[in-house]
Amino acid sequence: MVVIFLDFVKLHEFEKPNDETALSLMNSSSAAVLEEFPDIIFAYGYSDEYSFVFKKTSRFYQRRASKILSLVASFFAAVYVAKWKEFFPQKKLEYAPSFTSKVVSCASVEVLQAYLAWRQLDCHANNQYDTCFWMLVKSGKSISEAQEVLKDTQKQQKNELLFQNFGINYKTLPELFRQGSCLFKKKVDETVKHDENGNPVKRLRRKAVFVHSENISGINFWNEQPSLYNDLGHFTKDIGKIEPDFIRLFQFENKLLPLTWAVVRIDGCHFHRFSDVHEFEKPNDEQALKLMNSCAVAVLKEFENIHFAYGVSDEYSFVLKKESELYKRQSSKIISAVTSFFTSTYVLQWGEFFPHKELKYPPSFDGRAVCYPTYNILLDYLAWRQVDCHINNQYNTCFWMLVKSGKTKTQSQDYLKGTQTREKNELLSRQFGIEYNSLPQIFRMGSSVFRLKSLIFVVTC
Ligand code: GTP
Numbered sequence: 399m400v401v402i403f404l405d406f407v408k409l410h411e412f413e414k415p416n417d418e419t420a421l422s423l424m425n426s427s428s429a430a431v432l433e434e435f436p437d438i439i440f441a442y443g444y445s446d447e448y449s450f451v452f453k454k455t456s457r458f459y460q461r462r463a464s465k466i467l468s469l470v471a472s473f474f475a476a477v478y479v480a481k482w483k484e485f486f487p488q489k490k491l492e493y494a495p496s497f498t499s500k501v502v503s504c505a506s507v508e509v510l511q512a513y514l515a516w517r518q519l520d521c522h523a524n525n526q527y528d529t530c531f532w533m534l535v536k537s538g539k540s541i542s543e544a545q546e547v548l549k550d551t552q553k554q555q556k557n558e559l560l561f562q563n564f565g566i567n568y569k570t571l572p573e574l575f576r577q578g579s580c581l582f583k584k585k586v587d588e589t590v591k592h593d594e595n596g597n598p599v600k601r602l603r604r605k606a607v608f609v610h611s612e613n614i615s616g617i618n619f620w621n622e623q624p625s626l627y628n629d630l631g632h633f634t635k636d637i638g639k640i641e642p643d644f645i646r647l648f649q650f651e652n653k654l655l656p657l658t659w660a661v662v663r664i665d666g667c668h669f670h671r672f673s674d675v676h677e678f679e680k681p682n683d684e685q686a687l688k689l690m691n692s693c694a695v696a697v698l699k700e701f702e703n704i705h706f707a708y709g710v711s712d713e714y715s716f717v718l719k720k721e722s723e724l725y726k727r728q729s730s731k732i733i734s735a736v737t738s739f740f741t742s743t744y745v746l747q748w749g750e751f752f753p754h755k756e757l758k759y760p761p762s763f764d765g766r767a768v769c770y771p772t773y774n775i776l777l778d779y780l781a782w783r784q785v786d787c788h789i790n791n792q793y794n795t796c797f798w799m800l801v802k803s804g805k806t807k808t809q810s811q812d813y814l815k816g817t818q819t820r821e822k823n824e825l826l827s828r829q830f831g832i833e834y835n836s837l838p839q840i841f842r843m844g845s846s847v848f849r850l851k852s853l854i855f856v857v858t859c
């Protein structure tokens with residue numbers, strides 16, 4: 399299961415305690431996640447968080463946690479930004495949102511049930527508190543006065559406060575606020591086409607639907623949905639108190655080794671297809687590379703702990719300084735925040751770099767973090783990435799020149815098989831009049847980003 403939380407500034411003046419439009423945008427982005435990742439069976443969300451439950455048998459990315467949590471957060475972020483205008487036509491998205499995420503492994507269906515109960519309890523408690531708090535503030539109390547009134551109050555007292563002071567019956571507030579939203583695929587009749595007489599032709603399709611329920615971890619709700627119990631298991635009994643051991647398990651966070659250089663590397667997911675669909679120039683599209691660089695600059699501006707970044711093609715490596723305490727070194731949070739922030743910036747800035755090209759679908763990036771104990775090993779890592787850039791770029795330059803000159807892709811591959819650097823340079827020079835070493839540095843060497851005094855510059859190596 400992947401859980402994601404929105405890290406967003408208060409810049410967009412969402413309504414308090416609940417902004418229905420913002421919640422609908424979260425829901426709509428989650429629906430897109432369910433469409434994109436067929437192994438996700440169920441999702442539950444409220445406020446700024448969403449949990450996605452993968453089926454037990456999922457082999458998605460060989461169940462590698464960092465891949466899964468980063469991809470889901472990245473895709474979610476991309477959709478959130480792409481859909482913003484649809485939900486807030488009058489409000490400019492001022493800032494690229496980022497989402498932190500983590501994987502929670504549920505060894506049995508009981509653990510999953512406890513997890514869902516825990517999240518819905520949290521939804522309820524937070525919403526009740528926030529509703530009281532903002533009503534008190536709107537009625538003239540200061541923030542600290544409102545906090546004081548609510549200190550140590552029980553559920554019942556809060557309900558009474560709302561009713562007596564503001565005439566609000568908590569139970570009649572929208573389900574969306576009180577209960578959160580569930581999302582899962584149901585078999586529904588869908589019109590796929592019309593026959594020659596104009597009658598609709600319907601087929602049974604699995605479609606993501608939203609449901610609100612007071613108790614998503616109750617057997618009444620769960621065991622009535624074949625699409626849930628078939629892939630995730632039946633709930634055997636309703637649960638009362640949630641085991642504290644379970645809650646500790648849900649809150650567990652992996653940490654990066656202290657005092658080591660940590661590198662977060664992100665890589666475009668299926669960018670082979672993405673660059674084809676968006677007709678990137680081959681082998682290098684300067685605008686696409688500049689967009690990547692601009693996103694990397696934004697990452698350095700956002701995360702002070704990142705000191706250096708190196709990028710090539712659809713990947714970027716971000717180096718966190720040894721002493722960094724970003725997210726208390728919790729690796730999932732670091733990976734997901736960097737990856738999703740990069741992705742949302744990519745979508746947000748697309749139009750600046752491709753003013754005449756529509757973004758056809760939201761891109762996603764995966765992320766991983768590796769710790770390097772010494773400065774020299776960190777340098778070895780960066781050298782390895784740059785050698786890779788050189789080898790790939792030289793090969794791709796030759797390959798695409800051969801293809802453009804009329805050879806098939808297979809012929810070009812055969813032609814280049816076993817050739818060394820010198821031979822490739824000679825081929826380019828002899829056949830195409832290209833001096834490899836005079837090609838733009840951004841293609842041959844990749845790009846580095848670091849701070850100079852307080853400013854940030856992109857410098858090609
Ligand atoms: P995964 O990362 O495994 O999901 O696959 P991928 O398709 O993203 O491939 P990979 O990351 O190994 O390689 C990046 C791919 O992005 C390249 O093979 C190219 O197809 C494409 N790409 C990256 N930059 C450019 C570019 O400037 N122009 C073009 N035409 N393609 C590019």
Ligand code: MG
Pocket residue numbers: 665666667668669670712
């Ligand atoms: Mg890639």
